Amino acid sequence: MTLSWKLVIDSTNAPALADFWASALGYEVEDPGALIEQLLAAGHIGEEAIAEHRGRKTFRGYAAVRHPEDPFDATSGVGRGRRLLFQEVPEGKTGKNRLHIDVHSEPGASGGRDELVARLEGLGATRVREVNQGPAGHWWIMQDPEGNEFCVS
Structure with missing residues (x-):
């Protein structure tokens, strides 16, 4: 049985936090650029859904990192193994983490x-x-x- 998982972490700046954790863990920041281009071309998303970080297109409010040895989808850049997904939320952190x-x-x-x-x-x-x-x-x-x-x- 293949195990794949992602831990979703709320943040105020998803790309910056993804950069930190990629460096901390030796993971790779996922590059969804090819998928974004396909979705834009097909009219499934608009420019308002896109941001740029370090010269790459990303989904606004989201960024992910993946283990460098795990498989990933070449089209979407999404890992199929151990991942951390950072999503921006409007509220700040208010208490101790229940998971770390x-x-x-x-x-x-x-x-x-x-x-x-x-x-x-x-x-x-x-x-x-x-x-x-x-x-x-x-x-x-x-x-x-x-x-x-x-x-x-």
Whole structure:
């Protein structure tokens, strides 16, 4: 059985948050340009449904990232595996996330977690607090550029 999924994350700036998470996870930002051109040509969508980000056409209010090794549809650019879809919503974040992403450093990597935390900060993440559970582990709670919590261990 092939497993495919997407986690949908509300945001205020979907393309910018997709850029952050693509860099953080080593994912690829999906490019729906070919699909957009087909839909425009067929009259299924109008220019008001389109935005531009980093020189590419995107669907206004949406952006997605996918795992680089997972299959994807060449026409639509949509991944058929592990994906994060960012959708813009009018309301801001008001409380703690009920679901979050855990990011793990490379096993055996020199500097490991500390280098990963520093790299994520360089991308725009913020450290919230350090958690030390003794034998259960040690990790950082961080926030992405829009304040969504995630853990780094």
